[in-house]
Amino acid sequence: MPTAYERALDRAVPGVIAETIQITEIPAPTFRERTRARHVYDRLEAIGGWSHLEIDGLANVVAVRKGQAGRARLLLCAHLDTVFPDAATPVVRSRGVLTGRGVGDNSLGVAAMLGVAQAMQASNVTGVGDIIFAANVGEEGRGDLRGARRLVKDYARDFDAMIAIEGHALNRVQIQAVASLRYEVSIETDGGHSWSAYGRKNAIALLARAIVALEPLMPDPAATPKTTMNVGVIRGGRSVNTIAPDAVFELDIRSVEPANVDALLRDARRAMRAVVGDEAEVKFKRIGARPGGSIPMESALVQAVLGVRKALGLPEPEFYAGSTDANAALGAGFATTCIGVTTGGEAHTPREWISTAPIKQGVPYLGRSIVAAARLPRTTIRR
Ligand SMILES: [Zn+2]
Incomplete structure (x- = not known):
């Protein structure tokens, strides 16, 4: 029998796809993410249940969900910015594919994080540690991870592990940070x-x-x-x-x-x-x-993610060395990985596309991974 949370994740899927389109159509070049940040803030405010909700000085959107003491406290990061200029361009939808600038990198990542927040609130998930939901600035190019770096610094005492979310990376799990x-x-x-x-x-x-x-x-x-x-x-x-x-x-x-x-x-x-x-x-x-860094395969965080993949019948992932927001936390010594929501291609080009069908598994995968990690005892996940 699926739990109320698992059912809520399944129900979130159509909303995540619609939200992906909306977010993509709000331009957010690196250093000019504010309009998109506002939009995400409004969504988080509507979900509710936060002990803290703000847009910080860099335009990172941060929402803190208080949890149970003794459980792993997570920082979730989905970057707002894209490599594209200010002009808004429409998303084209055809036969199970969405095509648009930044649609998978990282509109889908942000939308899926919102879907998970919504599902957690709707089903009142318990037994998890604090979770910081962050839609951050400055992941791409000259942004140099400024958003994630700031979050890691500001919240260093408030989280034990970080999960970065990238739309395209359904079948890839980051275990190394490329310096x-x-x-x-x-x-x-x-x-x-x-x-x-x-x-x-x-x-x-x-x-x-x-x-x-x-x-x-x-x-x-x-x-x-x-x-x-x-x-x-x-x-x-x-x-x-x-x-x-x-x-x-x-x-x-x-x-x-x-x-x-x-x-x-x-x-x-x-x-x-x-x-x-x-x-x-x-x-x-x-x-x-x-910064560079790595997380051992045997770590509780990676194993939690792999357990969820197995339960959902997802294929053995490619374990990769990446350059994502995860680097900011890996470099600082936190247990960290980066996971995704669907498959697609042509990121950083105007032809960027994602498949919508895998999102049906991708949202439950992300949502269950987050809760599985946040249910771990703090002592098992600490660096
Ligand atoms: Zn990205």
Whole structure:
């Protein structure tokens, strides 16, 4: 016999899908999440039962559900922000698929968290520890996990374990945090007119030389531990007839082995400075750093999630090393994982899509995992 909570989770599914569409259609680029945050706040207020509900200074939405002492206290994080600009774009619905910008990353994650909150309140779940429901800012790109970092800091004494929620990750369970470093690399020169000042140093040409110098350092895609380096954005110059006085690119280095990140950065700096020589100064500005970390498979949190997967007949998941809000808590030493709600693809592109059918299992999976974890004795989950 399903429990009242399990029935409430099943009933929440259509509402989660409708809410996913609504959230997707409210633009929320990183650093401009407030409108979406307001919307989520209103939803949480309507659900009710909170001992604390607020939008914090960064625009994280936080709702605290008081539970039973001695049980594991959870921090749930579903990020609000997307990699897309301000313009609202409609979600297209067709044959079991929703297509839209950020629909799975992470509108569905936020909507599913709301569905779980609603189901817990409606069925009056007991025997669980405190649960902090957070729809946070700043997970993507230059956000550098600012929202989740702030929550981990502000609530460090109020939770024992963290679960991050990502819409797409139904069959993936994060057990490692990929460490990363992000730098802005820039070169400045005097510049000048392309005809009358011809011969002066061109910042774009020098920067291009620096980028080419990275090529021999690029880690082998098949190597383990996996380590990556990417030139993601480049900009600079003034006009076609101006010797470029400035040029900048953004560099991203990641590894499941934090020491590799530092070593590769060192090599990259040395190689770029060597090829540019004394023709200009290569400047490095850190624009992001995500901590690494991991959770053992045998941990009570991971085992609770796997138990729920088994009960629901979900397949053996892929255990992965990720770069999500979970990194903020894993890096701080908390038992942490990141789980999801459905399957889909093309995240971070305008063609992003999710399948709606798996959400029928995904919402119960998320909801039951949260309650299974929050029912654990605190002593078994503490770091
Ligand atoms: Zn995401």
